[in-house]
Amino acid sequence: MKKxxxxxxxxxxxxxxxxxxxxxxxAKEQAQAPLTEDQKTLYALGVLMSQSLTTFDLKPEELVQVxxxxxxxxxxxxxxxxxxxxxxxxxxxxxxxxxxxxxKAAAAGVAFLDNAAKEAxxxxxxxxxxxxxxxxxxxxxxxxxDQVKVHYEGRLIDGKVFDSSxxxxxxxxxxxxxxxxxxTEGVQTxxxxxxxxxxxxxxxxxxxTGSPPTIPPQxxxxxxxxxxxxxx
Numbered sequence: 001m002k003k004x005x006x007x008x009x010x011x012x013x014x015x016x017x018x019x020x021x022x023x024x025x026x027a028k029e030q031a032q033a034p035l036t037e038d039q040k041t042l043y044a045l046g047v048l049m050s051q052s053l054t055t056f057d058l059k060p061e062e063l064v065q066v067x068x069x070x071x072x073x074x075x076x077x078x079x080x081x082x083x084x085x086x087x088x089x090x091x092x093x094x095x096x097x098x099x100x101x102x103x104k105a106a107a108a109g110v111a112f113l114d115n116a117a118k119e120a121x122x123x124x125x126x127x128x129x130x131x132x133x134x135x136x137x138x139x140x141x142x143x144x145x146d147q148v149k150v151h152y153e154g155r156l157i158d159g160k161v162f163d164s165s166x167x168x169x170x171x172x173x174x175x176x177x178x179x180x181x182x183x184t185e186g187v188q189t190x191x192x193x194x195x196x197x198x199x200x201x202x203x204x205x206x207x208x209t210g211s212p213p214t215i216p217p218q219x220x221x222x223x224x225x226x227x228x229x230x231x232x
Contacts, residue, residue, distance in 0.1 A: 051213035057097045102208065102218040109202060109220030112157045116199045129182050130199035134224075137194025142176060142230045144184055149173045149229040155222045162214040171228055180205050183223070190227045198223040 034043040058066065072079055117124040122132045142148050151171045154163040165172045176184045182200030190196050200221045202208070210217040 054213055054216070055094055055098050055101070057101050098217060101216060105216055105218040105220075106202065108157060109218065112220050113199055113201060125185065127181070127185060127204060128201045129185060129204055131186055131189055132197045133190070133194060134197055135195040137191030137227060139192025139194075139227075140230060141191050142188055142227070144176050144188060147173060147175045147231040148187060148227060149231055150187070151226040151228060153224045156215070157220050157222060173231055182221070183225075186223075187225065187227060190225070192227050192230060195224065195226045198225060 034040045053066070056062075069079075069081075069083075071077075073083075113124075113128070113130055116122055116130045116132075119132065121134075122130050124130050149171050150173075151165045152163075153161060153166060155161050161167075176187055180200065182198055182204040185204070186196065186198040186200075198221075200223065202218045202220055205221045206215050206217075206219065208217050210219055215221070
């Protein structure tokens with residue numbers, strides 16, 4: 001919410017709106033966390049809309065223009081900009097920003113993998129993933145053709161959780177032949193009852209496209225996995 005307050009202040013500074021004491025007070029009130037169910041619903045709408053903008057990697061001053069366009073469009077303010085004519089430029093901007101973000105993510109992933117491989121108990125495989133058996137199991141190990149039941153949590157290298165079976169409250173069951181390569185390889189090294197951590201390079205996960213909106217392109221991923229059962 002601090003970003004919204006900062007944006008309101010920036011709008012005042014740039015004289016994009018007429019800012020008096022009442023306007024400043026109103027902006028501050030709008031920046032507060034939603035309390036009622038209606039407010040939370042509208043806030044959720046904003047968050048969901050924002051997910052389509054993540055690939056643009058917008059700076060605060062750029063977000064101001066996006067917000068103005070959204071406000072003008074919703075309120076019917078006449079604009080000198082014909083949005084339809086700018087679709088090719090919007091697409092080109094998105095592509096350029098995605099390429100920059102992808103390069104940064106790839107470089108950060110390489111460094112993260114290198115550091116993870118140096119940790120005690122970690123093994124870097126020929127494919128490039130890093131596996132750490134955090135609690136050895138005592139049961140059988142699955143084959144690539146098996147179906148398994150697991151609990152897991154998936155994170156980006158910045159620690160952001162993008163998926164968790166524990167949060168959902170039930171384990172996941174799937175064939176090892178039908179998941180990302182990192183999982184197919186990694187789970188086969190485990191025994192039933194054990195837990196492990198997989199550090200997955202992008203080429204063994206979701207690659208250059210990612211899995212929008214939760215997994216950006218070229219993302220190295222971290223999974224904590226517990227192998228519960230080989231399903232027969």
